Amino acid sequence: DAGVIQSPRHEVTEMGQEVTLRCKPISGHNSLFWYRQTMMRGLELLIYFNNNVPIDDSGMPEDRFSAKMPNASFSTLKIQPSEPRDSAVYFCASSFRSEAGELFFGEGSRLTVL
Amino acid sequence: KQEVTQIPAALSVPEGENLVLNCSFTDSAIYNLQWFRQDPGKGLTSLLLIQSSQREQTSGRLNASLDKSSGRSTLYIAASQPGDSATYLCAPDSGNTPLVFGKGTRLSVIA
Numbered sequence: 521d522a523g524v525i526q527s528p529r530h531e532v533t534e535m536g537q538e539v540t541l542r543c544k545p546i547s548g549h550n551s552l553f554w555y556r557q558t559m560m561r562g563l564e565l566l567i568y569f570n571n572n573v574p575i576d577d578s579g580m581p582e583d584r585f586s587a588k589m590p591n592a593s594f595s596t597l598k599i600q601p602s603e604p605r606d607s608a609v610y611f612c613a614s615s616f617r618s619e620a621g622e623l624f625f626g627e628g629s630r631l632t633v634l
Numbered sequence: 635k636q637e638v639t640q641i642p643a644a645l646s647v648p649e650g651e652n653l654v655l656n657c658s659f660t661d662s663a664i665y666n667l668q669w670f671r672q673d674p675g676k677g678l679t680s681l682l683l684i685q686s687s688q689r690e691q692t693s694g695r696l697n698a699s700l701d702k703s704s705g706r707s708t709l710y711i712a713a714s715q716p717g718d719s720a721t722y723l724c725a726p727d728s729g730n731t732p733l734v735f736g737k738g739t740r741l742s743v744i745a
Contacts, residue, residue, distance in 0.1 A: 524677075553732055562735060562736070562737040562738070563723070563735040565732050565733075565734075568732050576731070576732075611677060611678070613678075622668065622680055622683055623668065623678075623680065623725075623733055624680065625670075625677035625678040625679070626677050627676055627677045628675075628676070628677050630675075
């Protein structure tokens with residue numbers, strides 16, 4: 521299996537622009553997670569899905585952030601409008617189930633907002 | 635709410651040393667605990683997963699132990715090598731919420 525695939529790997533954009541990050545989970549996994557990593561705060565959960573349904577989005581910073589999972593093999597995280605404080609590495613991860621299941625991470629999308 | 639602390643935050647050792655990384659967590663009602671490795675610019679790779687019924691788990695030179703009642707886990711690395719240099723993160727799994735991560739221990743093994 522190719523593992524969790526994220527794109528783009530790097531994104532540099534200007535403040536106010538829309539950013540869309542993409543994730544393809546491991547085939548057969550039914551849980552998908554979006555995390556954000558910064559030096560100051562470490563890894564923070566933004567949102568997670570079970571069977572394509574959003575379960576908990578309490579970690580989403582504000583209304584500028586939205587996430588979708590239209591099918592079992594694709595998810596997007598969108599930031600509109602982007603701000604410099606959104607600069608971070610965004611990770612997508614998947615597991616067979618959300619509870620007590622081994623978690624597999626993608627390589628991450630490094631976002632820089634100027 | 636689960637809180638995870640990893641000590642030390644950074645560690646530098648000469649090649650060949652045995653070392654211990656510590657992880658403590660506040661909610662001991664967990665199903666399992668995972669240790670991950672993260673190389674610079676990369677994602678997290680799962681190293682070991684210890685079920686709550688287990689006391690320890692071994693993979694090669696790595697040994698992870700779990701004391702659920704005291705909210706502690708340790709990762710023991712034997713005969714460290716420069717290739718072990720990375721950040722190591724622990725994540726207890728409470729079963730009803732996604733993993734909560736510590737901030738990690740940044741390990742440098744000097745040749």
